[in-house]
Every structure is written in C-alpha cells, then in structure tokens.
Amino acid sequence: MTASGSADLVIVANRLPVDRVVEPDGTSSWRRSPGGLVSALEPVMRVHDGAWIGWTGGTSEESDDLAPFVEDGMQLVPVPLSAREVEEFYEGFSNATLWPLYHDVVAKPLFKREWWESYKRVNQRFAERAAEVAAPGAMVWVHDYQLQLVPQLLRELRPDLRIGFFLHIPFPPAELFSQLPWRRAVLEGLLGADIVGFHLPGGAQNFVRLVRQRVGHKTHRDLVTLPDGRQVRAAAYPISIDAADFEDLARSPDVTRRAEAIRAALGNPKRVLLGVDRLDYTKGIYPRLRAYAELVADGTFDVEDTVFVQVATPSRERVDEYRKMRDEIDMLVGRVNGDLGQIGRPAISYLHSSYPREEMAALYRAADIMVVTPYRDGMNLVCKEYVACRYDNDGALVLSEFAGAAHELSQAWLVNPYDINGMKAAIVEAANADPKELTRRMKAMRKTVAEHDVDRWATGFLDELDAVRPSGRRRVRR
Numbered sequence: 193m194t195a196s197g198s199a200d201l202v203i204v205a206n207r208l209p210v211d212r213v214v215e216p217d218g219t220s221s222w223r224r225s226p227g228g229l230v231s232a233l234e235p236v237m238r239v240h241d242g243a244w245i246g247w248t249g250g251t252s253e254e255s256d257d258l259a260p261f262v263e264d265g266m267q268l269v270p271v272p273l274s275a276r277e278v279e280e281f282y283e284g285f286s287n288a289t290l291w292p293l294y295h296d297v298v299a300k301p302l303f304k305r306e307w308w309e310s311y312k313r314v315n316q317r318f319a320e321r322a323a324e325v326a327a328p329g330a331m332v333w334v335h336d337y338q339l340q341l342v343p344q345l346l347r348e349l350r351p352d353l354r355i356g357f358f359l360h361i362p363f364p365p366a367e368l369f370s371q372l373p374w375r376r377a378v379l380e381g382l383l384g385a386d387i388v389g390f391h392l393p394g395g396a397q398n399f400v401r402l403v404r405q406r407v408g409h410k411t412h413r414d415l416v417t418l419p420d421g422r423q424v425r426a427a428a429y430p431i432s433i434d435a436a437d438f439e440d441l442a443r444s445p446d447v448t449r450r451a452e453a454i455r456a457a458l459g460n461p462k463r464v465l466l467g468v469d470r471l472d473y474t475k476g477i478y479p480r481l482r483a484y485a486e487l488v489a490d491g492t493f494d495v496e497d498t499v500f501v502q503v504a505t506p507s508r509e510r511v512d513e514y515r516k517m518r519d520e521i522d523m524l525v526g527r528v529n530g531d532l533g534q535i536g537r538p539a540i541s542y543l544h545s546s547y548p549r550e551e552m553a554a555l556y557r558a559a560d561i562m563v564v565t566p567y568r569d570g571m572n573l574v575c576k577e578y579v580a581c582r583y584d585n586d587g588a589l590v591l592s593e594f595a596g597a598a599h600e601l602s603q604a605w606l607v608n609p610y611d612i613n614g615m616k617a618a619i620v621e622a623a624n625a626d627p628k629e630l631t632r633r634m635k636a637m638r639k640t641v642a643e644h645d646v647d648r649w650a651t652g653f654l655d656e657l658d659a660v661r662p663s664g665r666r667r668v669r670r
C-alpha cells in the first residue's frame with residue numbers, strides 16, 4: 193500500500209479547475225475555470241480538506257512547474273502529460289476513440305493500440321497521485337471517460353479508500369460498447385469504484401448488463417457483486433447547474449443592459465433564435481442551422497425580423513473530426529448568409545468564440561427561442577442555463593430528445609435532430625406559441641431546474657459515497 197496523504201476528499205478529473213492565463217509580458221497566473229462543477233465542489237472541498245488532481249492543459253515539455261499549489265483556497269495537484277500523451281491519451285483514445293463510441297458512433301471511433309497503451313499509462317499516473325494525497329479512509333471521486341481505469345488502479349494501491357466514479361457523457365448500449373477491443377479492461381477499471389454514477393438510469397442499466405455479459409459478475413438490479421463479496425452500485429445522478437447563481441446573474445443590471453444592447457446590435461428583430469455549443473459533431477449544429485435556413489428560404493421567417501445567433505466555442509481543434517466539422521459549418525454559414533442574408537442582416541450571426549458567463553446570461557436573456565439539438569448528449573447544461581435565466585417565465589426551448597436533459601425538461605419542444613422537417617415544425621410552433629403556453633412550459637421547467645441544482649447533485653453523490661464502509665459493504669441501502 194502506498195503511503196497516504198492528508199486530503200479527506202480527493203477529486204480526480206482530467207482537468208484542474210483552473211486555467212492558466214498568460215499575460216503579454218510572459219508571466220502566467222491561474223484563473224478559476226467557469227462552470228458549475230467547480231463551484232459545486234469548491235465548498236465541499238473546503239469542508240473536507242479536499243484536493244483536486246488534474247491536468248493543467250499544457251505539456252510537460254512546455255512547463256515543469258508541476259508541484260502541488262493552492263489556488264482560491266483549493267489544494268491543486270497537477271498531473272503532467274507529455275506532448276505525445278496529449279496526442280495519444282487525450283486527443284487519441286479519449287477523444288477519437290471513446291468520445292465517438294460513447295456518443296452513438298456519430299463519428300467513426302478509431303481503435304489504435306498505441307493510444308490504449310498511453311491511456312493505461314496516464315490513468316496509472318492519475319491513480320498514483322490520488323493514492324499519494326488521499327488520507328486514510330478518504331473519499332475519492334473520479335470523473336469522466338478519460339479516467340475509467342483509475343478506480344481499479346487506485347483500489348489496488350489503496351484498498352482503504354471509498355471510491356466514486358461519475359461519467360459525464362452517455363454510457364452506450366452493449367451493442368456499441370462491445371466494439372471496443374479493450375471493453376473488459378474498461379469495465380473492470382470502473383468496477384474498482386464503490387459507486388459508478390451516470391446521468392440517466394439507461395446508462396447505469398447498460399453498464400450492469402455489460403458487466404454481467406462481459407465480466408461474468410453477479411448482478412441484481414443496480415448492484416454488482418464481485419467474487420470477493422464487495423458490491424458496486426451503478427445508478428443515475430443527473431447533473432445540473434447552479435441555477436440560483438445563473439438567475440442572479442441574469443437579473444443583474446449589467447446583464448439586463450447587455451441583453452438589450454445585443455438585441456439592438458442585431459437590429460431589434462422580432463425574434464432571436466440562439467444556439468450555444470462547444471464546436472462538436474455530437475451537438476447537431478449542422479441540421480439545426482439547415483432547418484432554420486430552410487424556414488428562411490421558404491419564407492416562413494424573414495431575415496428582416498428574425499435572426500439566428502450561433503455561438504460555437506472552439507474545442508479539440510487538433511482532432512481530425514473536429515477540424516472537418518468546423519469546415520462544414522463554416523461553409524454552411526457562408527452559403528446561407530450569401531444566399532439569404534441582406535446588407536446588415538445576416539440570416540445567421542455566427543460566433544466562433546468562447547464568452548464569460550455574464551455574456552452568456554445576456555445572450556440567454558436576449559433569445560426568444562433556444563435551440564439545443566444534439567445527436568447525443570450526456571446531459572447538456574446549456575438548456576438548463578437558458579431556463580434558469582428566463583425569470584419572467586417566457587422564452588421557448590427546442591430540445592433534442594437525445595440530450596440527457598430531455599428526461600427532466602419534458603415541457604420543452606422535443607425534437608429528433610435527424611428529422612429536419614420535424615425540427616422545422618417544432619421551431620415554428622415555438623415561434624408562434626401564445627404567451628400563456630410559453631409560461632406554462634417555462635414555469636414547469638424552471639421548477640425542475642431550481643429544485644435539482646448542482647449542489648444537490650454533488651452532495652447527493654458524496655453522501656452516498658460517505659455511507660460506503662471501507663469493506664465495500666454498504667451501511668445504507670436504498
């Protein structure tokens with residue numbers, strides 16, 4: 193067993209909760225990453241004397257200052273990745289093998305043996321770091337598809353720990369997962385945890401079924417029993433956002449003014465439609481923009497009074513499929529604006545950039561219809577952010593039935609992103625809905641988002657992990 197550290201709660205995630213900011217004079221500092229996960233876990237980390245283990249986003253060749261440090265009151269433990277590991281572990285196995293495989297094979301997953309070797313090596317490094325910093329009997333919460341082997345590797349080093357795992361993306365059906373040449377090793381990696389969490393019950397069921405089929409362990413409902421008697425629970429914990437915080441931001445005078453300024457800059461149109469996504473082929477940006485363009489082309493919408501604002505945040509730009517899809521979207525937007533736009537009135541206002549939360553809140557306030565149409569998405573938090581910002585109970589949400597969030601936000605206009613005509617009909621219906629109908633739907637969605645926020649998600653998961661006894665036998669059974 194590795195010597196233990198002092199952290200009672202250890203978060204292990206591919207990325208640290210801070211981003212490096214380089215000033216023009218070359219000096220660099222850390223800035224807390226935006227996003228609900230960090231704000232939800234920060235208070236829990238403080239209570240527990242917590243540590244966060246993750247990659248800085250750079251390469252060990254660029255920077256060697258990788259000693260643990262404290263930022264914003266959080267103990268941060270960097271894990272170095274070499275340039276080759278970034279290519280093979282992060283861009284390769286994580287984002288060109290697992291990402292497409294777990295997202296319904298929307299793009300073809302690549303299976304490369306050297307990438308798998310790199311994935312194993314990097315997972316081992318994360319596990320070793322966690323084993324060093326965790327106090328005896330500590331809780332360790334491992335996050336996401338990049339680190340699926342960590343639970344088992346860590347348990348081998350530190351059997352005294354309580355280990356939780358949460359997958360932030362969908363977990364695919366057995367028929368797709370079984371393509372993975374290293375399927376059994378991944379399942380065994382996850383089984384090192386006491387609790388394996390998914391967004392949806394379907395993900396947990398897929399996992400349990402695969403464990404039974406491919407590993408041969410006994411399963412009963414959401415419990416897997418290992419040969420040594422240890423039990424692993426697989427269950428759904430749908431993630432959310434800090435809804436109150438988003439609403440406060442949306443109500444602030446600065447954001448209110450900015451939302452008005454955005455509408456004015458767009459020519460004060462009658463209708464603003466909005467899409468906000470990481471530029472990822474799973475997000476269904478292409479069919480959504482096509483649906484909208486057809487509505488303009490056939491005269492349903494007029495660019496004089498309707499505009500589509502699409503924010504596409506740059507992401508994983510060195511991975512081939514991402515480059516390809518960026519070109520496709522650039523071309524589509526160029527064609528649509530060339531064919532349908534007028535002077536000062538583009539049909540699509542396209543922004544390839546990322547924005548701070550304040551600007552996002554202003555965009556949500558400015559938009560009459562939010563269009564979220566992923567082909568597959570673990571949860572999708574953008575739609576929850578939109579709902580949280582609509583404190584007047586107005587605005588319409590058009591949402592893909594293949595986003596995890598569709599299970600909670602059933603009052604949205606639910607669409608199949610593969611069905612362009614269906615999407616067009618839903619957008620038109622949402623655009624023509626009377627205010628009472630909008631209020632009825634938005635009120636119900638706002639109640640869901642307010643009640644199930646990210647704090648409830650994090651404390652719910654950690655309370656259950658806390659109830660696990662070191663032997664792996666549960667004190668509390670639901």
Ligand code: F6P
Pocket residue numbers: 206207336360361507508
């Ligand atoms: O949704 C999965 C996820 O890995 C998130 O955890 C993360 O914020 C996002 O995708 C972006 O990923 P990357 O770390 O590859 O930029």
